[in-house]
Amino acid sequence: MKYLFSGILLTALLFGNSTASAQDRGEDLFNQTCVACHTIGGGRLIGPDLANVHTRRDEAWIIRFVKTPQALANSGDADAVALLAEYNGLVMPDQALSDDDVRAVIGFIARTSPAAGVAEAAAVEEVSAADLAEERILLGRNLFVGITRLENGGAACNSCHSVDIDLVMTGGSLAINLTDAVPRLTRMGVNAMMAAPPFPVMRDAFKGKSVTEDERGAIVDFLQASAEPGLTVEPVDYGQQLLAYGIGGLIFLLGIFFILGLRGSNRSVNQSIYDRQISST
Ligand code: HEC
Ligand code: HEC
Structure with missing residues (x-):
């Protein structure tokens, strides 16, 4: 009886823990890999807004799509082909995730999606x-x-x-x-x-x-x-750079002359200085 009880407790602990870490995992994965291209309720970015995607598509489809979007479209899947057309052929890169990883991400999307029916935020920033x-x-x-x-x-x-x-x-x-x-x-x-x-x-x-x-x-x-043909970007001011290279080059040349001078005048005495110079350059 005692063992049974602690067994249940242990299972509950393990189960509770793994659920919590699966939740964090979904959030981490989303923020590491998906957030550059997708929002959840923030409007279209590079790819579609993923708010409530779990109610629009079934889980097996999402898993296949996320792992290999282009292969799915190439296989003739009508939804994947339509998406690709809608996004002008911009292909989502394959995501090196396991099925469970994708499920964790879907879980995160499901938990954080705004209620269905909420108007999509038009978050596109327009700057002329x-x-x-x-x-x-x-x-x-x-x-x-x-x-x-x-x-x-x-x-x-x-x-x-x-x-x-x-x-x-x-x-x-x-x-x-x-x-x-x-x-x-x-x-x-x-x-x-x-x-x-x-x-x-x-x-x-x-x-x-x-x-x-x-x-x-x-x-x-x-x-x-x-990207604007009309706008030109002012050319780089080479002056300062050239000045810097010039001074550097002068010091370098003086160094060489100095060493050559030492070699010429008194080779035996200055051999050790010369060797040190060479080994430190
Ligand atoms: C480099 C940009 C990029 C990244 C990163 C990216 N996606 Fe996408 N995603 C897209 C584009 C573009 C589309 C639509 C075009 C297409 O079919 O490839 C898309 C479509 C989708 C769709 C289909 C949506 C729908 O309305 O049916 C899902 C689901 C999806 N992505 C999930 C994810 C998940 C989950 C991640 C992170 C693990 C992710 N994407 C990472 C660009 C990206
Ligand atoms: C170490 C190499 C490296 C550096 C540094 C780097 N990138 Fe990238 N970037 C990549 C790779 C690889 C890709 C994937 C697409 C590809 O293969 O061209 C990419 C993709 C991109 C994309 C998406 C391109 C597209 O059309 O889909 C943008 C935008 C981008 N980088 C901007 C930047 C900016 C801005 C910086 C500087 C702050 C930067 N990158 C620095 C390697 C780099």
């Missing part, structure tokens, strides 16, 4: 390119290329991305060109991509080094401007 402040565009450009360091030490965007305007250096080609990112994904969408990158490579680059809200705003301004 002509209203963007020049200094914010420039700050965004400098952050993008790394002339201005990101406050929390994240990698400059152009180590992986490029844009089709004249930047100091050409950007990386690891990831997609971002020239038309704002028209494609909206300002809010691009902002969310930085706040919670849904792509592993980019997520790792900013792990513990998040881009601040102010920086995100400036980069979004810059990317919106870079």
Whole structure:
């Protein structure tokens, strides 16, 4: 009897615990991977508002869709094909989640969805390119290329991305060109991509080094401007950089002359100084 009782207690404890952690897991997963593209009741972002999606679609479909959206559409599933058409062929990336993970996320969506029938919030932010402040565009450009360091030490965007305007250096080609990112994904969408990158490579680059809200705003301004054929971004002021390189180069040359001078004049005495110089460069 005593054992039976403690058995029940233990089961209750374990069960209670696993339910609580499944709940947290759903929330964590949503905030880590889905939030860049979806809201729950906040309106359409890059993908559809997921409020009450569990009442619109059955669980098995959601699980299959979330894990392999494109494969589901390719298989001819009518709902997946319709979604893809509605979003102009913008495919949601496959999510490396287990069935239970997806169930946990669905649980989180179900718990936090506004009551059905509540009007969808129209949260799309519209800013005209002509209203963007020049200094914010420039700050965004400098952050993008790394002339201005990101406050929390994240990698400059152009180590992986490029844009089709004249930047100091050409950007990386690891990831997609971002020239038309704002028209494609909206300002809010691009902002969310930085706040919670849904792509592993980019997520790792900013792990513990998040881009601040102010920086995100400036980069979004810059990317919106870079998509405008009419707007030009002021070229980088090379003057200061050249001056810095010039002084650095002069010191370097003087150093070499100094070493050569030492070698020429009194090689044996100064050999040790020379060796030290060489080993410290
Ligand atoms: C990079 C952006 C992106 C990420 C990240 C993303 N989605 Fe999506 N999602 C989309 C897009 C775009 C669509 C609609 C177009 C399509 O069919 O791919 C979509 C559609 C959906 C749909 C179908 C909605 C409906 O109305 O039927 C569900 C469900 C969904 N996503 C769930 C998730 C979940 C859960 C996650 C996180 C684990 C997630 N998505 C992560 C972009 C994304
Ligand atoms: C370490 C590399 C890396 C860095 C640094 C990086 N990204 Fe990304 N980013 C990626 C990868 C990989 C993707 C996934 C899409 C792809 O493969 O092109 C991506 C996707 C994106 C997308 C979605 C693109 C689309 O059209 O679907 C946006 C927007 C974006 N990044 C913006 C930024 C911004 C802004 C910065 C700087 C704050 C940045 N990224 C820094 C690697 C990076």
